Amino acid sequence: MSTSLQRGITTLLAQIDAPVATFFSTCVHCGLCAESCLFYTETQDPKYTPIHKLEPMRRLWQQEYTFWGKLLKKVGLSKPVTDEELAEWEPLVYDSCTLCGRCSLACPVGNDITYMVRKMREGMVASGHAPEGLKGATQRAIEQGSPMGVNLKTLKAQIKHAEKETGLTVPLDVEGADYMMVLSSAEVADYPEIISAVTRIFKQADVSWTLASDGFEGTNSGIQIGSSDLAADILGRIVHAAERLKVKYVISPECGHAYTALRWEGPNLIGRPYPFQVIHIIELLDELRSSERLKTDSVDETRMTFHDPCQMVRRGGVIEQPRNLLKQVAPNFVEMPDAGVQNWCCGGGGGVSANHRAERLRIKVFSRKKSQLEAVDAKLLVTSCSNCRTMLLDGLELNRMDVEVIGLTELIADHLTDNAEGKAS
């Protein structure tokens, strides 16, 4: 057995806790999870059945944690997990799973399959079976500070641009601010409008905030590839910056996996609770709205709908807040079928967007989003995850659909009450 395989198997076994063992013990092989996964529904290929993606891990559990499995292993009648098998499973674990969590809501016996895929990836990375694209993104995140190669220089250029556009100062490294805003790579690189938007909103709402030069990047490829060590490294920069600046809150950007990393996995990754709280930008905007600090004075009559980012909504619990905000500025807002916790993934979450090998499959399964959108005939698609946004733009373009995409924070900023200063030209 190769060293890397041994490492992978040891890691996988270490991932088996009470929930995982209970889930494997309980699965009755009913196949209902297939129906909840867009990689199955859009291809009808049984290999994309969510629980099947865990087959090597299931066998390890059986061989090491069950009476019959141990007995069969002892007499040499069980099939060992091999390098070839893990290589064969790599596309199932990475290309055809966005960790969207839909299967975990569909399983009748209650198995949290997504929880297990996340753990399975730890073993895959340890055994050297992770996609090249995702490895590259993670390496860039570790070495350069960002999976997309965004650095402080890029950020400073975007800040300068936002300051020019808004006529306001974008605070950087302000010690003692209440809130520290984190961005995603895609925001800094492709959607810098977000910086102007939050600058104007926070000015109007009188929020004390800052960006941090050493902790502005929230995208966490470590979570996506399934390496807790690397995830902790990447996250540690934000924690360190927040502690250095003594902020009370860290704001998670419009980026699903950044929210999961920061809000739910973070303290477990670094092994201690944070001395600050984490709040999603959409949660904060809704708080500002309900306390009447965020005021809008115009509406957008366009027929629009909202794409729920999986990690913010189904796996994150920020469900009503985006709707409260939309109601304020969008009188013609309509919900897609299956909106909310049952929404369908954009197809590019969980590291799929960074995995070039997965591109064809991702584009194929966009048919689900396409039919959801066609059902409501919206002209504007609002979302609150920059990765979803890129995936949606890509899918819409390839399907020649005439639908615009915008981030929710920007939409809100576009309708802020004009308080003399900070109104975009």
Added chain:
Amino acid sequence: MDQELLLWVRGTGLQIATAVFVLGMSYRVLHLLLLGRKPSLAVARGSEWAGGLRTMWQRSFMLPSLSGRGLFTVIAGYVFHVGFLITLFFLSQHIDLFRAVFGFGWPALPRGVIDIAAVLAIGAMVALLVHRFIDPVKRLLSGFEDFLTWTLSFLPLLTGFMLLRNIGFEYLTLLTLHIASVELLMVVAPFTKLAHMFTTFMARWYNGAVNGFKGINA
């Protein structure tokens, strides 16, 4: 000989089967629980227990939007489970046995209702077995254990129905076969996926607890 065998399955056999079932299932459940899980250091938005208990209950009543194959699985699954539980808990003979052991019982359902429940459960099981062979997803997921547990769950239903209806063999033979098939089921259940009769509720709790912790009502 036949009578001796019947006496054994009603006496020693039943005692052994009960002991294996109770001890085996307790071991299985404890073993799972004792593997433990790390408590989250993140700040909770809601209650783990509220979410866990909610999912334990709510997951029994799901009818999600499904395609034909999924809908078939859900409906046939309900018919089998409900039919099986009705015959198990509401046949007067079963309640009498329970009363003899524990000293209390509950009203039985009329024989006609039991007959219908048993026939529906048997029919649903056969349909689910056929589906396991022809449905590509289920075929991919299925292994020896799935067919073993199907057989072991099917035999008590079948022999029980034959017993009530006097089909096939004489009464004492059928009674022996029925009790023996139940004992086989009891002995194997703790060590196969049949343990889901208990572990389902644990799985649902763990799943729901994570959602409850995050304040997600799902």
